[in-house]
Amino acid sequence: MTTFHAIEPDLYMRRQAEEKARTYSLDVTIDDSPAESLPYRDDTFDVVIASMVFCTIPDVETALSEVSRVLKPGGEFRFFEHVADDGWRGRVQGVLAPLWKRLAGGCHLTRQTALRFAAEPTFDIVEIEPLHLGVTPIRPFVRGILRKRTWSPI
Numbered sequence: 001m002t003t004f005h006a007i008e009p010d011l012y013m014r015r016q017a018e019e020k021a022r023t024y025s026l027d028v029t030i031d032d033s034p035a036e037s038l039p040y041r042d043d044t045f046d047v048v049i050a051s052m053v054f055c056t057i058p059d060v061e062t063a064l065s066e067v068s069r070v071l072k073p074g075g076e077f078r079f080f081e082h083v084a085d086d087g088w089r090g091r092v093q094g095v096l097a098p099l100w101k102r103l104a105g106g107c108h109l110t111r112q113t114a115l116r117f118a119a120e121p122t123f124d125i126v127e128i129e130p131l132h133l134g135v136t137p138i139r140p141f142v143r144g145i146l147r148k149r150t151w152s153p154i
Contacts, residue, residue: 035063
């Protein structure tokens with residue numbers, strides 16, 4: 001059986017995740033660490049998955065650096081995130097952002113998450129796909145795969 005490792009610093013969400021894992025008899029270890037300080041050794045995982053979480057992480061760059069640190073060279077970072085829109089939807093997000101952040105667990109409606117991911121020098125882009133899903137203010141989404149470089153860019 002495959003063992004999965006997850007982090008969820010929010011107590012309410014962690015309890016929900018633990019219940020789902022039990023419901024489906026999954027072997028999941030859920031840690032309460034923040035994404036900016038992953039409790040794993042360097043080069044541990046083949047794949048790291050993030051789904052609709054980078055909008056709430058206070059320090060995106062540090063968290064992304066941690067993802068890179070725990071991935072093995074050649075490992076994949078797979079993500080699905082909502083991002084800032086443009087046009088009238090972007091203006092709506094900008095107006096709602098301060099209130100939304102307080103009501104939605106720290107969610108930042110106006111983040112350009114995919115651009116930050118694509119700029120990370122330890123990854124190569126395998127694919128990034130914008131998805132026009134959801135309802136304003138939570139739209140659009142982006143999904144993608146980044147591969148950790150097997151050589152250091154520095």
